[in-house]
Amino acid sequence: MYNKGLSQSNFDALGDYIASLPEKKGALMPVLHKAQNLFGYLPKEVQLFICERLDVPTSKIYGVISFYSFFTMKQRGQYVINICMGTACFVRKADDVVKEFEKKLGIKVGETSKNMMYSLEALRCVGACGLAPVVMVNDKIYGHVEKKDVKKILAEQSN
Amino acid sequence: MPNYRMHLLVCGGTGCHATKSNVLINELKRVLSEKGLEDEIQVVETGCFGFCEKGPIVKVYPDNVFYIEVQPDDSLEIIEEHIIKGRKLERLLFVEPSLNQKLEEQLDMPFYKKQLRVALKNCGFIDPEDIDEYISTEGYHALGKVLTSMTPDAVIEEIKISGLRGRGGGGFPTGLKWEFTKKSSADQKYIVCNADEGDPGAFMDRSILEGDPHIVLEAMAIAGFAVGASKGYIYIRAEYPLAIQRLSIAIEQARNYGLLGNDIMGTGFDFDVEVDLGAGAFVCGEETALIKSIEGNRGEPLTKPPFPAQSGVWGKPTCVNNVETFANIPAIINKGGHWFKKIGTEKSPGTKVFALAGKINNVGLVEVPMGTTMRDIVFDIGGGIRHGKQFKAVQTGGPSGGCIPYSQIDIPVDYDSLVSIGSMMGSGGLIVLDEDDCMVNIAKFYMEFIIDESCGKCTPCRVGTKRLHEILTKITEGKATEECINHLVELSDTIKDTSLCGLGQTAPNPVLSTISYFLDEYKAHVIDKHCPAGVCEALLSYTVVSENCIGCTACLRACPVNCIKGAPKEIHKIVQSDCIKCGACYDICRFEAIMKK
Known part of the structure; x- marks a missing residue:
């Protein structure tokens, strides 16, 4: 669900969504959420499109996108692996899990593998601290993850 | 509607969803209909039971029997044994470790x-x-009472009598906040529910929104009536998809029942709610930053005054309260401010929800009267430390808070006591640390968090926390001198004094409180170049424990720099001068023959 490309149909869908808004004042955040949902990321083309339709300067749009960690301007892999680095996961050795993913995938946190299969990211607390350390692959949550589980989690995705 | 004789309550919170409680629910329903019991026994997907470590949880009501770690495959047995034959299923009961006894009832x-x-x-x-289930537990009764028999001033008076203080961390009296907003005159006012629970390790607000969304809607409408607002915003983290979904369903249902929208209960009072998503910025938990974010801007805090009660969303008077604060309102209206005031301590009445996490046996969500001691929370309710390790500290208040060492564990937990020992209540995350946690490393962890989350507006916070992090890194790498500890304290004080918002003013707390309670550990790092907890890798050395080594050569083959010498069935040796401290030998050894110290 993360990469749907910059197709015309996505631009049409975003345009329709913006047109359907009862009020454009304060609508930037919901529009960015919608756009990231559609395109998977928020590149310059999408920012310019929003600028025109919402009548908000691109400088402001760029400022907002770069401020919030949930928004991304880079295209991500088919599987986005998010490792929770909240305190509860941290004290239960989530950094070992991060290192193992980095080793197995050959990429660092914040990077995407060359074949666009995997992106590795760290997030701050999904609130499932009872399952610490937690790893999310797209929308699926894995709990009590140890170093040795990393291989299995990756194998599950490629099947 | 069938008259059910028994209910199977299955936890449908984020934690239990992750352990497949939704599959379990479908399986229970399938088995029930196979046995022809679907009109007798109801399966209910509820909110969080709080006992998250042992999920998925199934509670049999009205028997109050509590089953833990229930798998979809257990459905048939639960139904055949418990429901049909009336025998409790022993193997799924909770065993209390301290009593070593199976406990049947919750x-x-x-x-x-x-x-x-x-x-x-x-x-x-x-x-x-x-919504019908909420209404059946006195839901929307308080809103009805307020709209039909109370004046706005009487509502505010009741909240003031209760002594309720903001549960988001600051502890500001809620009644006063409402009164200030009411006194500001404007054509439009707003109620904002702060559900931007960014403190890592805290999940109280998420659980309330997932488990009981209507309580928040009802309280927001009451607040709207009291201050004269007709519109509410719920600002919620985008990382909480399930809570967002449940809220949206609740809002829709409340509108259909005429409990939100125009002319609520035919009283002429209008109030509606909109859900706004955050986008991963911790600073947006600060009320002025949150308001900027609702308006579609970068979430940078503003100077106060003017307070949101005078000028908030779109420059209009705005009352911002946290989720848990709202969740207390209906009970206060129904039972009276005096009832609430009797719970807890004099200056911090009521209860507080805590998210217990970290190195504790019972990770989960607990609600206790204010003034309960930390010892009760950690050892009685939390079941003590995992794997029989030694307690070291509890971290409260997240990145803005501090550590409570064992010497302070009998402190009653309320707003003022925690501040008096250099920590703070915060939103209610309690992270328990044990002997294996290095306090310098914990302080460094929080500084990393703050560096990421500082909005960058003020120099002390933006640059100062980076410098704190650099000094802490030097300490963990054994490159620091004693002078560095003084630098940490001095810089921390400056950051506290000169930052604009709460984030910056409290950012150095984790550093200051670890220094004040664990100075020995800091000194061990800078003077002896030793990490007592065995965490800071640069200060560790790996050695072979001769008694345990069987000479299997596993470590020798795993070592990437060939610094382990030995032959099959011979005790191995690590050449310290060549060791890069990667830990590969430690990980691969199955005989506990590699020691990390």
């Missing part, structure tokens, strides 16, 4: 015994996606 469990549930009263009891 209230026998020490985890629940000392709890008092006000804000969480419906979590784990009702179906959050069914």
Whole structure:
């Protein structure tokens, strides 16, 4: 669900969504959420499109996108692996899990593998601290993850 | 509607969803209909029971029998044994480690015994996606009472009598906040529910919104009536998809019932609610930053005054309260401010919900009267430290808070006591640390968090926390001198004094409190170049424990720099001068023959 490309149909869908808004004042955040949902990321083309339709300067749009960690301007892999680095996961050795993913995938946190299969990211607390350390692959949550589980989690995705 | 004789309450919170409680629910329903029991036994997907470590949880009501770690495959057995034959299923009962005894009923469990549930009263009891279940537990009764028999001033007076203080961390009296907003005159005012629970390790607000969304809607409408606002915003983290979904369902249902929208209950009062998503910025938990974010801007805090009560969303008077604060309101209206005031301590009345996490046996959500001691929370309710390790500290208040060492564990937990020992209540995350946690490393962890989350507006916070992090890194790498500890304290004080918002002013707290209670550990790092907890890799050395080594050569083959010498069936040796401290030998050894110290 993360990469749907910059197709015309996505631009049409975003345009329709913006047109359907009862009020454009304060609508930037919901529009960015919608756009990231559609395109998977928020590149310059999408920012310019929003600028025109919402009548908000691109400088402001760029400022907002770069401020919030949930928004991304880079295209991500088919599987986005998010490792929770909240305190509860941290004290239960989530950094070992991060290192193992980095080793197995050959990429660092914040990077995407060359074949666009995997992106590795760290997030701050999904609130499932009872399952610490937690790893999310797209929308699926894995709990009590140890170093040795990393291989299995990756194998599950490629099947 | 069938008259059910028994209900199977299954936890449908984020934690239990992750352990497949939704599959379990479908399986229970399937088996029930196979046995022809679907009109006798109801399966209810509830909110969080709080006992997250042992999920998925199934509670049989009215028997109050509590099953833990239930798998979809257990459905048939639960139904055949418990429902049909009336025998409890021993193997799924909770075993209390301290008593080594299987406990059948929920209230026998020490985890629940000392709890008092006000804000969480419906979590784990009702179906959050069914407004009728909420109404059947006195839901929307308080709103009706307020609209038909009270004046706005009387409502505010009741909240003031209760002594309720903001549960988001600051502890500001809620009644006063409402009064200030009411006194500001404007054509439009707003109520904002702050559900931007960014403190890592805190999940109280998420659980309330997932388990009982209507309680928040009802309280927001009451607040709207009291201050004269007709519109509410719920600002919620985008990382909480399930809570967002349940809220949206609840809002829709409340509108259909005429409990939100125009002319509520035919009284002429209008109030509606909109959900706004955050986008991963911790600073947006600060009320002025949150308001900027609702308006579609970068979430940078503003100077106060003017306070939101005078000028908030779109420059209009705005009352911002946290989720848990709202969750207390209906009970205060129904039972009276005096009832609430009797719970807890004099200056911090009521209860507080805590998210217990870290190195503790019973990770989960607990609600206790204010003034309960930390010892009760950690050892009685939390079941003590995992794997029989030694308690080291509890971290409260997240990145803005501090550590409570064992010497302070008998402190009653309320707003003022925690501040007096250099920590703070915060939103209610309690992270328990044990002997294996290095306090310098913990302080460094929080500084990393702050560096990421500082909005960058003020120099002390933006640059100062970076410098703190650099000094802490030097300490963990054994490159620091004693002078560095003084630098940490001096810089921390400057950051506290000169930052604009709460984030910056409290950012150095984790550093200051670890220094004040664990100075020995800092000194061990800088003077002896030793990490007592065995965490800081640069200060560790790996050695072979001769008694345990069987000479299997596993470590020798795993070592990437060939610094382990030995032959099959011979005791191995690590050449310290060549060791890069990667830990590969430690990980691969199955005989505990590699020691890390």
